[in-house]
Amino acid sequence: MSTIRAADFIDSIATALQFISYYHPQDYIRALTAAYHAEAAPAARDAIAQILVNSRLCAEGQRPICQDTGAVVVFLSVGMNVRWDTALSVQELVDEGVRRAYRHPDNPLRASIVAPPLGARRNTGDNTPAVVHVALVPGETIVVRLAAKGGGSENKAKFATLNPSDSLVEWVLATVPTLGAGWCPPGMLGIGIGGSAEKAMLLAKEALLAPIDLHDLKARGATDFIEELRLELHDKINALGIGAQGLGGLTTVLDVKILTYPTHAASLPVALIPNCAATRHLEFTLDGSGAAQFVPPALEDWPRLVWDAAAGARRVNLDQLTRADLATWQPGERLLLTGNLLTGRDAAHSRLIELLNRGESLPDGVDLTNRFIYYVGPVDAVRNEIVGPAGPTTASRMDKFTAQLLRDTGLIGMIGKGERGQIALDAIKEYGAVSLIAVGGAAYLVAQAITAARIVAFADLGMEAMREFSVVDMPVMVAVNTQGASIHQLGPAQWRR
Structure with missing residues (x-):
């Protein structure tokens, strides 16, 4: 019988979460590098290059890959012969x-958890509580699989109860385009099939913890129905032309993972959960001999890319812009911004709208x-940083706030990630504004451009x-x-053809 000390367990969890905050899994880097070399769409290729450059910077500087350092989910397989040396609960x-x-x-990693989920929604300040799943299994060890899941991809989770005679492939191909680009492709898709509603969702999340091996699977060929299904879905999803960051291109998913469970004869529960470009997960085992040890990857595992931010880009002075200047900008055009901009996310937008509705000054x-307003919630700065990762x-x-802010404040531009909905597109066109994107999954790279930062409200x-x-x-x-023309509509349409 092995004894697991509280200190060893706690230290292992803490060290693992730090480790995955700045080290991409090497299977992801290999797959993304292959996608970069194969990509024919210029915008998508540039986005993938930024993600890879950012990843290496984070490995070198040991700073978070993404400003959204995720909600923690932990799967524990606890051996039934394990003895716990603690008075604390597993949670x-x-x-x-x-x-x-x-x-x-x-x-420091960004604390993103708020409680309660309705009402005050105050930040807990330390990213707790985690979501913990425990299974009791034979043995004398504890296997820990954990992930830090970003909100952008988690918000795109889908579930449906299909009829047993329905086509799973058709449902997936109809569902993936509805996810938009907010989940920061290219990444993985986890699919859970069977069980009950909650079991299918759990299977989909658990599937994302597996390594990317689609290229190996293609090389050796499928040996069962699930592997055939993975290959079919991988090829057909990428044929949709969504591409990196939703810009149009050849690679939307790097792998499709599927877990199944027996289900009721009348049911076919199906869950789909995407994993973003900042994929963060790790597995380790505790056997009572001490805390887990993690071996850092070698920097040689990252590709040496030459990414020139200025090549083909228009330089823009934010402090001298007018609406007339914006009229010449075209969807897909690359810009380099210099000057001052404001930041604000959901909660700040809500407060601005409340002040406007009451007729009060901002x-x-x-x-x-x-x-311009930048939709960002940065990581706290350390050492000589101006600001931490700020993707x-x-x-x-922010779509529901857009029209009123453009109408009532003189705002002329916004910066975020992913597509804008129709209400935002209509407002942007009506008020002659623009919406820009920075690359999701390149937060540390973006932060290098920030030379000063201060809280204003x-x-x-x-x-x-x-x-x-x-x-x-x-x-x-x-x-x-x-004019309301969107790269997230034009790009995928072009590459789908």
């Missing part, structure tokens, strides 16, 4: 590990006239507070021009 042990990881002084320092959040969450919101950033050559792309 409390996991949460203490999460707390230590996210408050690490050398690499806070001092929040003048949006002829300004974009999903733009479509709503400091109590933590990472969602409004800030003013000064930037130099911040790399972005025109997603929606002043």
